[in-house]
Amino acid sequence: MANLSRLYDVLVVGGGNAALAASITARRAGATVLVxxxxxxDFRGGNSRHTRNLRAMxxxxxKVLTEAYLEDEYWEDLLRVxxxxxxxxxxxxxxxxxxxxxxxxxSCRVRFQPSLSGTLSLSRTxxxxxxxGKALVNAEYATAEALGVDILYDSEVTALRLDGNRVRQVxxxxxxxxxxxxxxxxxxxSGGFQANIEWLKQGWGEAAENFLIRGTPYAKGxxxxxxxxxxxxxxxxxxxxxxxxxxxxxxxxxxxxxxxxDCVPFSIVVNREGRRFYDEGEDVWPxxxxxxxxxxxxxxxxxxxxxxxxxxxALFMPSVFPAxxxxxxxxxxGKLGLDAPTLEATVAEFNAAVQPGSFDxxxxxxxxTEGLTxxxxxxARRIETPPFIGYPxxxxxxxxxxxxxxxxxxxxxxxxxxxxxxxxxxxxxMAGSILGxxxxxxxGMAIGTVFGRIAGREAAQHARD
Numbered sequence: 001m002a003n004l005s006r007l008y009d010v011l012v013v014g015g016g017n018a019a020l021a022a023s024i025t026a027r028r029a030g031a032t033v034l035v036x037x038x039x040x041x042d043f044r045g046g047n048s049r050h051t052r053n054l055r056a057m058x059x060x061x062x063k064v065l066t067e068a069y070l071e072d073e074y075w076e077d078l079l080r081v082x083x084x085x086x087x088x089x090x091x092x093x094x095x096x097x098x099x100x101x102x103x104x105x106x107s108c109r110v111r112f113q114p115s116l117s118g119t120l121s122l123s124r125t126x127x128x129x130x131x132x133g134k135a136l137v138n139a140e141y142a143t144a145e146a147l148g149v150d151i152l153y154d155s156e157v158t159a160l161r162l163d164g165n166r167v168r169q170v171x172x173x174x175x176x177x178x179x180x181x182x183x184x185x186x187x188x189x190s191g192g193f194q195a196n197i198e199w200l201k202q203g204w205g206e207a208a209e210n211f212l213i214r215g216t217p218y219a220k221g222x223x224x225x226x227x228x229x230x231x232x233x234x235x236x237x238x239x240x241x242x243x244x245x246x247x248x249x250x251x252x253x254x255x256x257x258x259x260x261x262d263c264v265p266f267s268i269v270v271n272r273e274g275r276r277f278y279d280e281g282e283d284v285w286p287x288x289x290x291x292x293x294x295x296x297x298x299x300x301x302x303x304x305x306x307x308x309x310x311x312x313x314a315l316f317m318p319s320v321f322p323a324x325x326x327x328x329x330x331x332x333x334g335k336l337g338l339d340a341p342t343l344e345a346t347v348a349e350f351n352a353a354v355q356p357g358s359f360d361x362x363x364x365x366x367x368x369t370e371g372l373t374x375x376x377x378x379x380a381r382r383i384e385t386p387p388f389i390g391y392p393x394x395x396x397x398x399x400x401x402x403x404x405x406x407x408x409x410x411x412x413x414x415x416x417x418x419x420x421x422x423x424x425x426x427x428x429x430m431a432g433s434i435l436g437x438x439x440x441x442x443x444g445m446a447i448g449t450v451f452g453r454i455a456g457r458e459a460a461q462h463a464r465d
Contacts, residue, residue: 002150004179008034009463010456011170011183013157013223015039016046017445018427019189020140021452022459024108026187027147029460034181035144036155036172038190038218043254044153045137046191047215047399047428047444050256052133053126054105054449055442056098064102064112064127071095074125078440081290085436093408094434094443097450102127104453109139126442132257155179157223160186162230165414166421185422185459188412189452192400192428193221194241195253200397203239210302212246214260214396217253224403224429232420233405233413236432240401242439243293245269247319248303248392261391262316264292265379266361267306268350269393271299274333274342276350281378284364290439293395304393305336307347309385315361325387332388351382399444401432410455422462424455 010026012019015037027033037044057074058065074095078086102112111130115123122128129136144151152174159171170181193199195217200208213219228234250259264280269292271277278295282288296304313323326332329347333340350372357367359381367380403425405413410424427448434447 002034002152004174004181006032008032008150008181008183010034010185010187010459011036011181012187012189013160013170014046014189014191014427014429015044015151015153016189016191016427016448017048017051017136017140018448018452018455019046019187020108020137020144021104021449022187022189022424022426022456023144023149024140024147025453025456026460027144027149029457031460031463033149034183035149035151036157036170036174036181037151037153038156039153039216041153043216043218044141045133046219048137048448049133050215051129051136051445052257053122053128053442054098054101054445055126055440056102056446057095058099062102064115065124066115067124069125078443081438081440082436083438086434090408091434094447094450097453098446101446101449105136105449108143110136111139122441157190159226160188160223160423162420165418167423184463185424187455187459188223188227188404188423188425188429189427189455190223190429191216191219191221192241192403193219193224194397194400195219196221204297207297207302211297211395211397212250212255212259213253214244214246214255214257214398219399219428221400227404227412231415233415233417234402235405235430236401236403236436238400238402240432240437242290242398242401242444243297244290244396244398245292245296245304245306245393246396247321248394249321250394250396255396258320259396261306261319261393262289263306263308263312263391264289266312266315266381267308268347268376268383269304269306270338270343270346271304272301272338274338274346276346276374277304279374279377281368281376281380289441292393293397296393297395302395305338306391306393307332307343307383308389309383310387310389311385312381313389319391324390326390327386327388329388332390336390336392347383350376351384354380354382399428399431401435401437403428403430403432406430406433406451409458410451411458422459424459426451426455
């Protein structure tokens, strides 16, 4: 039973995977732990509720991963998607830490499904949670509770009171009532600010009004803002985020993984003017899916449309919303609200540029266009087999990359370079230290699990000392 008058060893702010990894690790180290989760119990877990997998380094096949995925390849994959905007030391620390992540999660009653084949191409690199993110979160909460971690829901932290370079207490609203909570060490694992549209508009302007927020509506960034305002060092670009193309019919908040669309590599994508604007076949989807939210965000009205024909429909997981169909391109254009002659001309120009090749949806093939700008470099096939199918796309924001700067021990830093003696950070609130831009499938979970464990370990050690 939580006791707010008690001096806890470790207080964890947040309730997703990073927070739970920290809480469980600290409790196993002997610390008394309190978790303050902003969401009500039924919506606990932050964005982790919507996750599916974790990218893990491994030197040989495992029960759930095929072949091997070594540090240098993992690092090169990350380097490619971030364009070098990453801290190599912290990134490699994360990569190496994932070798123990699956065993840790299994010790928390998390179960994994057998390796996958098919369009995701992740059987070698990513371990998938049996039952998805909700099952992951439920298992971690059950483990934390069994260990004696105290958990309070409906508890929004509004401030972490710094005195010099030390946190003295937390100010919160707990189930509607003001509260002040003390602890020897604190872990900030409260996510980014993606659900704060006004904050997003500071970097994106009015375009942010058209963004859809894939995950928790509770990620307002209040803890992050409070820390930055008190002189905690920031890292990352406020306009960078994990942004994917999701079904434009998704709800404003909390649509989750089912709203994601994986049809882009097998389609052409046009803006609301009916014209293509980027290479849909640039790379395998797990390495490029997270660029499409930003690409759509830069188009007029922050909307685009993915166009395929019948022969491509079975190559990807469909949206939770029904496909929009037409027996002709003109009919489909009308249903999508696009100018029919323009879309017909775009499709005809694309079809004329498609070159013969051997189509293979599981790897980079030789099906490409020639003489077309922008080119489509892989998986280019003529769109000619009715029914023709379209999906509206909008930017789906998962989490933001602006965060607090940490060292290899997850300790937060002040702007003047001093470490904060008893404040640690894990998960999305510090991911900008490693993700400067871009995204790699399953890497957010890797950061949260690895740095959650580090933060929990170090916070418990500080409390003992």
